[in-house]
Amino acid sequence: MNPEPFPHLDRVIHEKARLAIISSLSATPSLTYTDLRNLLVMTDGNLTSHLRILQEAGLVALSKSTGETRPQTTYTLTDIGRNAFTQYLGHLEQIVAQFRKTTPSA
Amino acid sequence: MGHVDHNTAREQLETIRTLMDRASTYRRALAPAMTAVGLIGTLAGLAAPFVIRDNARSFAFYWLAVGLAGACTAFLLMRRQAFAAGEPFWTPPARRVASALMPALFAGTAVVGPLVNIHQEGAMIAVALPPLWLVLYGCSVHSAGFFMPRGMRLFGWGFVIAGLLSALAAANPHQIEPSIRMAHTVMTATFGGGHLAYGLYLHWTEKKPTA
Secondary structure (H helix, E strand, C coil): CCCCCHHHCCHHHHCHHHHHHHHHHHCCCCEEHHHHHHHHCCCHHHHHHHHHHHHHCCCEEEEEEECCCCEEEEEEECHHHHHHHHHHHHHHHHHHHHHHHHCCCC | CCCCCHHHHHHHHHHHHHHHHHHCCCCCCCHHHHHHHHHHHHHHHHHHHHHCCCCHHHHHHHHHHHHHHHHHHHHHHHHHHHHHCCCCCCCHHHHHHHHHHHHHHHHHHHCHHHHHHHCCCCHHHHHHHHHHHHHHHHHHHHHHHHHCCCHHHHHHHHHHHHHHHHHHHHCCCCCCCCCHHHHHHHHHHHHHHHHHHHHHHHHHHCCCCCC
């Protein structure tokens, strides 16, 4: 099998928890911190640290608002994040397609 | 990074798809709205024989009004829930749920006028309306269920099946005398009892919002 596509996988996105965050954000315009925590069943510490990494890489943006009852932190996927995610998906599909091509019975 | 084989890639793609589906569903707690709608339906059904005239027109418009009251109550409860969590109500998942509900609900409402005008006093129309409403409501809930937790689609199927069973019962006048009272009973048991039972089930099983 040609290992060519593998080095292109984005290291920031490829981590399991960060991939879960990016996947969830890609399906909806924005998610609150609570939504993400409930959806992904992650601890506060874990979620916060992964969100920080994604933010520092410019893949995710946060906005803070003061709702009627309490402050709300909302996360969205940036354009860079969306492009990186699309590319990542493309690479995964390429790996699967390459395997199918080399083993037609699969 | 060179360790990603096709199995891992395929699993990653499946996980991504599942997460995307889960993120785009409507996640407000449904138990309060379901219970409230169930209570409205049950109380309205119990009160119906005493408060409205025994004809098809009264039956149809009474239950349309009950349906509207139920829908408004559910809307207000969901809206209050969103505001209490400091979140917007009219989110993309909420819009998807509303647009999935609309066509069959619209059909169920629009069909009333012509049907009732055909035979205003007859019990047959009142007996035919509940099965039709149940099937349409079931289709409506089932469609919305694609953007809601999985149980909603089953709940929709429950209404479709109840509608078909009540149609079979109504089509067999040798066993059950078609009457408006029977139609009220079907509406009370399904729209009232069905929502109430599902609401209570959700109270026990639905994950409590942590927000």
